[in-house]
Amino acid sequence: MRFNEKELISxxxxxxxxxxxxxxxxxxxxxxxxxxLVKLVVNFLFYFRTDEEEPQGxxxxxxxxxxxxxxxAFSITFLDEAERKYLFECDSQEQCQExxxxxxxxxxxxxxxxxxxxxxxxxxxxGKDPLEQYGIEDExxxxxxxxxxLMPKDI
Amino acid sequence: xxIHEKILTHYLSCTSPVDKEGYLYKKxxxxxxxQRRWFVLKANLLFYQERPADRxxxxxxxxxxxxxxxxxxxxxxxxxxxxxxGSGLKTYRLAAEDQLGQESWVKALLTASHCxxxxxxxxxxxxxxxxxxxAGPAESHQRTxxxxxxxxxxxxxxxxxNSCSSSFLMPGPVRREGGSHSASxxxxxxxxxxxxxxxxxxxxxxxxxxHVTPINGPAPPYGEWPQVDFDPLxxxxxxxxxxxxxxxxxxxDWLRRRQEEEEHLEEDLIDLSEH
Numbered sequence: 001m002r003f004n005e006k007e008l009i010s011x012x013x014x015x016x017x018x019x020x021x022x023x024x025x026x027x028x029x030x031x032x033x034x035x036x037l038v039k040l041v042v043n044f045l046f047y048f049r050t051d052e053e054e055p056q057g058x059x060x061x062x063x064x065x066x067x068x069x070x071x072x073a074f075s076i077t078f079l080d081e082a083e084r085k086y087l088f089e090c091d092s093q094e095q096c097q098e099x100x101x102x103x104x105x106x107x108x109x110x111x112x113x114x115x116x117x118x119x120x121x122x123x124x125x126x127g128k129d130p131l132e133q134y135g136i137e138d139e140x141x142x143x144x145x146x147x148x149x150l151m152p153k154d155i
Numbered sequence: 156x157x158i159h160e161k162i163l164t165h166y167l168s169c170t171s172p173v174d175k176e177g178y179l180y181k182k183x184x185x186x187x188x189x190q191r192r193w194f195v196l197k198a199n200l201l202f203y204q205e206r207p208a209d210r211x212x213x214x215x216x217x218x219x220x221x222x223x224x225x226x227x228x229x230x231x232x233x234x235x236x237x238x239x240x241g242s243g244l245k246t247y248r249l250a251a252e253d254q255l256g257q258e259s260w261v262k263a264l265l266t267a268s269h270c271x272x273x274x275x276x277x278x279x280x281x282x283x284x285x286x287x288x289x290a291g292p293a294e295s296h297q298r299t300x301x302x303x304x305x306x307x308x309x310x311x312x313x314x315x316x317n318s319c320s321s322s323f324l325m326p327g328p329v330r331r332e333g334g335s336h337s338a339s340x341x342x343x344x345x346x347x348x349x350x351x352x353x354x355x356x357x358x359x360x361x362x363x364x365x366h367v368t369p370i371n372g373p374a375p376p377y378g379e380w381p382q383v384d385f386d387p388l389x390x391x392x393x394x395x396x397x398x399x400x401x402x403x404x405x406x407x408d409w410l411r412r413r414q415e416e417e418e419h420l421e422e423d424l425i426d427l428s429e430h
Contacts, residue, residue, distance in 0.1 A: 001158075001160050001163075001164075001212050001213070001214055001215060002213065002214030002215075003158050003163075003214060003215045003216070003217065004215075004216050004217055004239070004245060005156055005158075006243060006244055006245065007216075007217060007219075007220065007221070007239045007241075007244050007245060008156065008158070008217050009156060010220065010239070010241045010244060011217065011219050011220060014219075014220070042199065042219055042268075042269035042270065042273075043198070043199070043269055044217075054156060055156050056156065056157065057156060057157035057158070057159065058156060058157070058158055058159065059159055059162060060159065060162045060163055060166060060200075062162075062166045062171075062198065063162075063165060063166050063169050063171070064162075078159075078161075078162045078165070079161065079162070079165050084161070084162075108198035108199060108269055108272065109171055109198070111269075111272050111273060111276050112198075112272065114276050114280075115272065115275060115276050115279060118276065118279035118280060118282070118283045119279065121283055121286070122279065122282055122283050122286050125283075125286040125287065125289075125290045126286050126290075130279055130282050134275075136262075136266055139174075139262070139263065139266055140172065140173075140174050140175060140263070141172075141174040141263070141266065141267070143172075
């Protein structure tokens with residue numbers, strides 16, 4: 001599958017919500033913990049080998065489960081498959097919790113739900129649809145539909 | 156760089172809403188021929204494949220850092236492009252079969268980025284807090300406008316953008332006077348007399364329990380929004396850059412700012428020299 005790699009690499013250089021060197025372990029049997037520079041940019045988690053400019057990989061943070069593992073580690077599971085569970089080791093409980101919170105809030109779906117909540121509430125409180133001032137009230141993306149479901153995300 | 160395809164394709168096929176899909180023509184790089192492809196827009200990702208039923212995805216375009224703009228129509232098609240800013244970065248050329256398709260795709264793509272949504276949510280969050288304050292103990296419909304500092308900035312900035320850019324369509328709050336370009340009425344917020352709002356209200360807004368989105372607080376119980384320090388003007392200017400493509404001054408500003416950010420960013424990276 002083709003993707004706009006250069007543009008994604010450029011994105012990985014943008015100011016990030018959160019970046020730190022963490023221990024990272026891949027999902028496969030036999031994978032060991034390796035130090036990686038992990039960087040959260042929009043809804044992607046980039047990880048770099050230390051001293052490398054170009055990221056080794058990019059994980060899309062949608063439809064995933066973020067869980068606390070031990071006091072200082074968290075995991076991200078994709079596709080609900082144990083074979084796609086990535087482990088991240090932090091330096092402190094606090095850092096671990098901050099990462100978990102940031103990753104959850106970075107998801108586009110999470111943001112969309114918040115938007116819909118605000119839109120509904122503002123309309124309820126004021127009688128006005130706040131998206132109308134921007135002319136985007138009809139965009140499918142912002143519709144208050146019943147098709148949305150909260151994805152279970154454990155902390 | 157590894158992109159973890161399966162995660163992307165899983166996201167595409169899962170139950171979260173598709174924001175837009177349809178046939179578009181995609182220009183092959185370095186040639187002048189267009190190929191018809193089925194595009195699916197979900198979040199800030201634009202997927203494409205040959206036909207809707209295909210299981211094989213041809214590709215995905217991550218929509219961050221690009222400006223969407225109309226192009227000269229070619230061969231009876233209504234073209235538009237996605238220009239990624241940065242040296243050596245691509246420009247994707249797409250085209251719709253009719254003007255309505257072009258308008259609606261351009262609009263959908265303009266509002267697709269994570270950055271845009273993030274600023275919008277921030278802005279609405281402020282409006283929400285303001286609305287709660289003003290509603291007070293008795294909720295009333297007396298107030299017809301809710302503006303907070305954030306939304307004012309956004310409105311003003313978009314207004315100034317409207318006046319300097321004449322070749323771009325954007326979802327703006329301000330009606331252009333004597334719009335010389337093809338600003339279709341679809342994109343502009345129609346005048347909203349209060350009775351229209353009330354008429355829409357019962358049907359348009361579902362009852363609270365139709366959703367799992369909680370209503371007791373501004374956001375699901377994951378704590379406060381992260382207090383990312385940002386200069387509102389800088390962020391709103393970034394937003395404008397998405398729409399101000401083609402205005403040389405805006406582009407120059409953005410490039411300069413980006414250089415500053417990159418310099419700043421390098422300072423922030425963890426010092427790995429001891430490793």
